[in-house]
Amino acid sequence: DVKVTQSSRYLVKRTGEKVFLECVQDMDHENMFWYRQDPGLGLRLIYFSYDVKMKEKGDIPEGYSVSREKKERFSLILESASTNQTSMYLCASSPGGPGQGYSPLHFGNGTRLTVT
């Protein structure tokens, strides 16, 4: 079974702090994604990567950046956390070439981030 592991289940940070959310997958998937989940809004794509050192903006990239130095690891960075970034963050991976149209996503259990 594919395992996508997010380093923290719960995280509490102060406004202005730099925050790192880590995600590791163990199935050699090319594609990795970061989503944000808020009640009533569904899953919104923040950033994604189809290869090592490659990154592309999703639908809501403002206030975030990412890093993918190794194939199995994809990090989400909040440069200066703000209260409106309080949310559930989900990492996902998928096999195959670029795109999401034809492959299932495998999600991690999520990190619930609270910014105070």
Added chain:
Amino acid sequence: QQPVQSPQAVILREGEDAVINCSSSKALYSVHWYRQKHGEAPVFLMILLKGGEQKGHEKISASFNEKKQQSSLYLTASQLSYSGTYFCGTAPKRDDKIIFGKGTRLHILP
């Protein structure tokens, strides 16, 4: 363009059937269905590719009407374990990103 799911929420008794709809304003290559139980990660159910394909998995099946840009998820003789939030995701092209709907909350009562 975010797909529209309906209904937003539904409450059923165990053994009843449910239908969840997903509709897009754009032509679609594929529709994806996921279920998320409370406090857990979304879990993949199935992908439907254009061509009016219907898929099934035990008592959960789905259809995809390419011309109408709509998909429906059918849950037959629902079980308590079916409770959760169901998300559809749509992709206009094979190499596009998926855009998820807002979800449909399904609650099954004993």
